[in-house]
Amino acid sequence: MRKVTLEINGKTVVKEVHDNTLLSSFLRDHLNLTGTHIGCDTSQCGACVVHVNGNSLKSCTALAADIDGSKVTTIEGLATNGKMHPMQEAFKKLHGLQCGFCTPGMVMSAVDLLQKNKKPSDTEIRDWLEGNICRCTGYQNIVAAVKEAATKM
């Protein structure tokens, strides 16, 4: 066991964790932040993507211990004062989701893209979302939503 201190969605969290606790289960099981989903649990699907110190990563493949001291943003941390983030708005407006399982990871990954590239082309959006798998939408509306969000952010 060890103590980790993290800033999660703007709040400081200090908790005891096992050395092998994954960031994904730390968020879901210890903090009840179940918006971060676990799909494949083997680094392939991107349902578990969160931001650590401003960059997206797959939380199923990081240890709570190894990001000790970092700032984490999850899907729950995107809305401000009950108002959806422009990326969430765009996904809603353009039907960028059906079952919604992939959506938190898709949105977190797409937000990271727009931090790095304000006006991505369709190809750049598709390349960036390489690590996010959606079994429902066929991706067209996801790409459209990211483009729409780029005009609002």
Place this chain on the structure above:
Amino acid sequence: MKNFNYHSAKDIKEASKLSSSNSAFLAGGMTTIPSMKLGLASYKDLIDIKNIKKLSGIKVSSKSVTIGATTKHVEVANSKELKKTIPSLASLAEGIGDPQVRNRGTIGGSIANNDPSADYPSACIALNATIHTNDRKIEASKFFKGMFETALKKGELIEAIEFQIPEKSSYQKHPNPASRYAIVGVYVAKHKKDINVAVTGAKPCVYNDKDLSKALSNNFSTSAIQNMELDSSDMNSDIHASAEYRASLVVTQAKKAVDAC
């Protein structure tokens, strides 16, 4: 995943002191964590080397570029110095996996793992790299021993990889559409004295294709290798590609690489 003791080493000395016959270094974790979860590997101690400052960064000299072991794929892909000196290496890094893998995965972890379809091993062979460890310097041609096997001894730590700057080079991969790992990747590099054609994905371990490099040494153009047929008897065959298809892909990707040089 079985429990283990996590240690964050502050310097190289501490990392090697902590290592034992039942430990592993943890860099990006993009291979170690999934394989521990799947029960393919288990360790008593994981020694995190990410916080050792000396192990990260890119240094350019007149003849070579040295990349620290824990430098992430994204840092290699975005490096301005590298884009000027060995642009093919930056673009190789840009083609690894997906952005989240590139945000965590490291060059040292990739070559220590020596996956038969990983990208970086081909760069090491093509660019006559030297692997600097905490103990010695190893030529790339002697480093990659076989499938998931390297010359590293237990507890030996890669500190940096030094690549020779070629006159021209290009890496062309035919990626698996799902994972982006190479079904076949070919790295062609023309140095002052030699030409290397490093191939990944085709055989159980990266190799330098002597037939292709010999043909290109006589005449560095696609016509020199146009109709070559490679022996596929020791090539990989799986659901993604047969050995014969891989043999043909090696020539196709080599031609693309020569064209792009």
